[in-house]
Amino acid sequence: MSAATYLRYELLRTFRNRRFVIFSFGFPLALYYLIAAPNRNESDLGGSGISAPLYLMCGLAAFGTMSAMLSSGARIAGERQVGWNRQLRITPLTTRDYFRAKVVTGYAMALTSLLLLYAAGATLGVSMAAGDWVQMTLLICVGLIPFAAGGIFLGHLLTIDSIGPVIGGLTALLSILGGAWFPISSSGAMHDIAQLVPSYWLVQASRIAVGGQPWGAKGWVVMGIWSAAMIVLARRAYRRDTKRA
Amino acid sequence: MDELENGRIELRGLTKSFGSPQGPVHAVRAIDVSIGRGETVALLGPNGAGKSTTIDMLLGLTVPDGGTVSLFGMEPTAAVDAGAIGAMLQTGALIRDLSVRELVTVMASLYPNPLGVDEVLDLTGIDGFAERRTQKLSGGETQRARFAIALVSNPELLVLDEPTVAMDVEGRHAFWSAMREFAAGGKTVVFATHYLEEADAYADRVVLMAHGRVVADGPPNEIKAMVGSKTIRATIPGADLDELAKLPGVTAADSRGEAVVLACSDSDEAIRALLERFPEARDIEISAAGLEEAFLRLTGDEEAA
Numbered sequence: 001m002s003a004a005t006y007l008r009y010e011l012l013r014t015f016r017n018r019r020f021v022i023f024s025f026g027f028p029l030a031l032y033y034l035i036a037a038p039n040r041n042e043s044d045l046g047g048s049g050i051s052a053p054l055y056l057m058c059g060l061a062a063f064g065t066m067s068a069m070l071s072s073g074a075r076i077a078g079e080r081q082v083g084w085n086r087q088l089r090i091t092p093l094t095t096r097d098y099f100r101a102k103v104v105t106g107y108a109m110a111l112t113s114l115l116l117l118y119a120a121g122a123t124l125g126v127s128m129a130a131g132d133w134v135q136m137t138l139l140i141c142v143g144l145i146p147f148a149a150g151g152i153f154l155g156h157l158l159t160i161d162s163i164g165p166v167i168g169g170l171t172a173l174l175s176i177l178g179g180a181w182f183p184i185s186s187s188g189a190m191h192d193i194a195q196l197v198p199s200y201w202l203v204q205a206s207r208i209a210v211g212g213q214p215w216g217a218k219g220w221v222v223m224g225i226w227s228a229a230m231i232v233l234a235r236r237a238y239r240r241d242t243k244r245a
Numbered sequence: 246m247d248e249l250e251n252g253r254i255e256l257r258g259l260t261k262s263f264g265s266p267q268g269p270v271h272a273v274r275a276i277d278v279s280i281g282r283g284e285t286v287a288l289l290g291p292n293g294a295g296k297s298t299t300i301d302m303l304l305g306l307t308v309p310d311g312g313t314v315s316l317f318g319m320e321p322t323a324a325v326d327a328g329a330i331g332a333m334l335q336t337g338a339l340i341r342d343l344s345v346r347e348l349v350t351v352m353a354s355l356y357p358n359p360l361g362v363d364e365v366l367d368l369t370g371i372d373g374f375a376e377r378r379t380q381k382l383s384g385g386e387t388q389r390a391r392f393a394i395a396l397v398s399n400p401e402l403l404v405l406d407e408p409t410v411a412m413d414v415e416g417r418h419a420f421w422s423a424m425r426e427f428a429a430g431g432k433t434v435v436f437a438t439h440y441l442e443e444a445d446a447y448a449d450r451v452v453l454m455a456h457g458r459v460v461a462d463g464p465p466n467e468i469k470a471m472v473g474s475k476t477i478r479a480t481i482p483g484a485d486l487d488e489l490a491k492l493p494g495v496t497a498a499d500s501r502g503e504a505v506v507l508a509c510s511d512s513d514e515a516i517r518a519l520l521e522r523f524p525e526a527r528d529i530e531i532s533a534a535g536l537e538e539a540f541l542r543l544t545g546d547e548e549a550a
Contacts, residue, residue, distance in 0.1 A: 005354035083337030
């Protein structure tokens with residue numbers, strides 16, 4: 001019995017799906033060049049001392065990794081539509097190994113997306129200290145935990161027809177609320193609300209690149225709660241999901 | 246492991262209802278079935294008889310409202326976790342972006358004691374399209390690949406839910422001979438079908454289901470005699486109904502205008518006797534009563550809803 005084989009083929013299968021790969025990686029990259037390239041010489045965005053390509057790279061890092069993670073939900077919904085979840089359920093594959101394969105595949109997608117964005121940033125003149133790249137990447141990985149579980153949850157809850165709009169809308173909403181596109185003011189009601197959504201902390205993680213601070217206690221607590229809640233929901237959705245499609 | 250060696254498959258008082266806009270649907274109504282190790286059993290019945298629901302409960306995919314399932318002394322989920330069950334479900338396609346060989350390899354990797362991938366591809370006749378991606382298979386090829394997935398697990402119990410539905414005649418033949426080869430190794434096989442011929446030809450025993458109940462359970466020839474009766478219809482001027490009813494193989498005779506209708510327990514014997522006694526008989530038709538018709542006769546039309 002080897003869950004490693006299952007994981008290996010799950011990865012292979014994901015990266016073989018050309019349309020899925022092109023859209024998942026291409027979309028954030030295209031968006032980035034579309035917005036950042038015309039402003040590549042803006043070295044002092046709004047008097048902040050931050051260059052436009054760097055600032056936008058951080059915002060898109062959050063957006064791109066978040067959508068790559070959540071898109072695993074769409075793949076799960078597709079598998080459920082053909083009844084594959086029922087076929088898997090009558091194998092000895094454990095819930096843990098199933099989740100591991102989905103999570104690792106999600107991270108592989110998100111990290112590939114992130115590295116491509118870093119490379120794109122570099123082509124527009126972005127440069128950072130090595131320590132900042134590493135710290136930012138690691139914290140983004142932690143910040144993606146609720147999205148990894150959330151993708152699995154949605155995939156086992158929704159049908160293939162409804163999951164596209166839900167994930168698209170959710171990603172857009174979370175990006176705006178989290179400040180991926182426009183900075184959230186540092187006080188006031190909007191700021192208080194933003195601090196309760198996981199995307200805010202994901203954006204904060206990517207802001208390390210622009211001199212932001214790693215999460216404080218509040219960030220860890222909020223993300224801990226979101227992660228725990230999403231993991232519980234994902235497990236429950238998976239366990240209940242044995243009906244015929 | 247002792248339990249696995251000695252145990253049987255026991256369904257006791259198994260019951261399941263579903264809600265529907267028209268009120269509850271009693272899919273399975275307190276059935277009892279006991280299957281010994283190494284038996285090949287057909288669940289025969291028309292659509293809506295409760296076969297798939299029974300199989301879902303057998304596999305632990307549906308929780309029964311009442312009753313118990315024991316597979317070789319284990320709960321269904323425990324038997325699944327032990328790798329003792331392989332199944333080909335009724336609905337379902339394959340996940341895309343893997344070749345058939347890769348998919349069978351992945352599935353084999355999940356089981357403690359799988360068959361060899363090449364051996365299974367060979368047994369199921371997949372050699373020709375083993376390297377093709379699953380999304381490019383025809384309906385019949387997909388069914389064969391699904392069968393390969395069920396077989397490669399080398400299960401103690403192989404469950405097949407209407408396995409030949411999308412197959413052509415040749416595919417069916419190859420499918421059943423592979424199934425028999427597998428069963429010959431002492432494995433237990435349960436398959437659902439609504440074809441009397443399949444149940445008759447490939448099962449050691451037939452469990453006949455209708456309206457969520459087991460209406461008969463016995464060797465195929467017994468079941469065939471119950472549901473497989475035929476009717477002879479012919480025009481025989483001046484024939485006497487009493488005399489016709491006494492012909493060998495005939496159970497009842499009735500007149501429909503010019504024609505007579507003979508219900509037969511053995512239509513071969515009946516037609517020989519008929520032609521010998523009434524050489525002038527013409528417009529002869531022999532037809533099989535459909536399963537639906539046979540079930541209605543067996544169950545009465547109570548609770549036909």
